[in-house]
Amino acid sequence: MVDYAQKITVNACTFEAWEGEGLLGVVSAYLNRTPYGFITDVSVKPESKGKGIAKNLVRNCIDAAQNEYGLCGLKLEVYLENRQALNLYKTLGFIVHSKRDQVLEMILNFRGESK
Numbered sequence: 434m435v436d437y438a439q440k441i442t443v444n445a446c447t448f449e450a451w452e453g454e455g456l457l458g459v460v461s462a463y464l465n466r467t468p469y470g471f472i473t474d475v476s477v478k479p480e481s482k483g484k485g486i487a488k489n490l491v492r493n494c495i496d497a498a499q500n501e502y503g504l505c506g507l508k509l510e511v512y513l514e515n516r517q518a519l520n521l522y523k524t525l526g527f528i529v530h531s532k533r534d535q536v537l538e539m540i541l542n543f544r545g546e547s548k
């Protein structure tokens with residue numbers, strides 16, 4: 434767990450939405466891997482859901498991955514049953530790349546083609 438926490442701290446980028454002192458939502462991603470970055474977490478506070486916060490934060494992450502880090506795309510994993518998250522990613526252009534048990538790997542290619 435300490436190793437994981439250090440790995441996140443050193444390598445992960447976060448995109449955050451704040452209201453005053455309160456953190457409403459966060460996206461964490463590894464953008465230092467090539468050619469694809471990896472989104473490790475998307476979370477919005479329960480009372481702040483449904484207001485476009487996650488969509489906005491993932492868009493910021495996509496923008497940084499593409500324009501600051503020059504990556505080919507982004508990958509992530511999501512549980513098949515997580516309808517909200519699945520819809521969120523599909524809305525932003527992610528497609529299902531592979532399936533393992535109940536987990537889908539999704540991919541967004543910035544240049545359009547699926548790899």
Ligand SMILES: CC(C)(COP(=O)(O)OP(=O)(O)OC[C@H]1O[C@@H](n2cnc3c(N)ncnc32)[C@H](O)[C@@H]1OP(=O)(O)O)[C@@H](O)C(=O)NCCC(=O)NCCS
Pocket residue numbers: 458474475476477478481482483484485486487488489510511512515516517518520521522524
């Ligand atoms: C998934 C989650 C991050 C969405 O956050 P959010 O800020 O409420 O999402 P947004 O308001 O930005 O909605 C973006 C899209 O998500 C989808 N979505 C959001 N809430 C939904 C719901 N209740 N039912 C179906 N789809 C939903 C829609 O496609 C929506 O786009 P639209 O408004 O154009 O239809 C949030 O529900 C959450 O924190 N869930 C718990 C943690 C989690 O499961 N994270 C994902 C791990 S892979």
